[in-house]
Amino acid sequence: MTPTQQAFVLHFGEMGSRWGINRTVGQVYALLFLSSAPLNAEGITTALGISRSNTSMALKELQAWNLVRLRHLPGDRRDHFTTPDDLWEIVRTLVAERRKREIDPTLTVLRELEMQGPSGDDYADARIGELRELIEMMTTFHDEMERLETERLVQLLTMGRKLGALLDKVPGMRRKTTEKDA
Incomplete structure (x- = not known):
């Protein structure tokens, strides 16, 4: 390796633990990602x-993912x-797999808790409802983005400030200000 x-392989190994996978899985993925030709297990091991x-x-x-x-x-x-x-295929796969493993089970639990009726703790019930609504909004947004062709998604993502400026023109829509804005 150059x-x-x-450096890329080592970084992916270190990041793996932060992403919920072990170091070796991250390193194997990084090696395969950078390889111009398919590798066999012996080549990876070496x-x-x-x-x-x-x-x-x-x-x-990695196959399970x-x-x-x-x-x-x-x-x-x-x-x-x-x-x-295709990098976009990789990103779409990662998002779909994380959603399947992390978001969908949480949403199921939140819905089940709400279906049980009031718990006697109005504050907790309200927070559960708010969280369910937020996650449903995000998953609906994800579903819409998933339907977009890659070229359209790239266009949307590159709009950045233009999209924010457009929303600024909508009554009642204000941007969150940051230190950069000051």
Whole structure:
């Protein structure tokens, strides 16, 4: 690996724990992401200096997250792995998987709690309702963004300040001011 590749792989390993995955999974993903050709488990193990079992477990976890693709190369019986070429596909997959694992179960619990009726603690009931409404609003927004073609999504994301300025013209809509604005 080049020094740049090594720095990227090490960073992803460190960030993995902050993202809820272990260091090895982050490093394996980073290596595959930077690789111009699919890699087999032996190549991954050698490149990262990790055990074959760690490589195997990391690949299984990445496959469960739909972040790596299994590839078969002509004349080679070994499994090879790669990441999608399209960065937007990767981001969409990450968001969908995190939603499935974290947001949807929380929303289910909040709805179940509300369906049980008043708990006797008006403040707690109100907070649960507010949180459910916020998460539903966010998931509805995500659903709408997911339906957009990538080109349209890129256009929307690059609008930034223009979108804020447009909303400033809507009565009752004000931007949150920050230190940058001062």
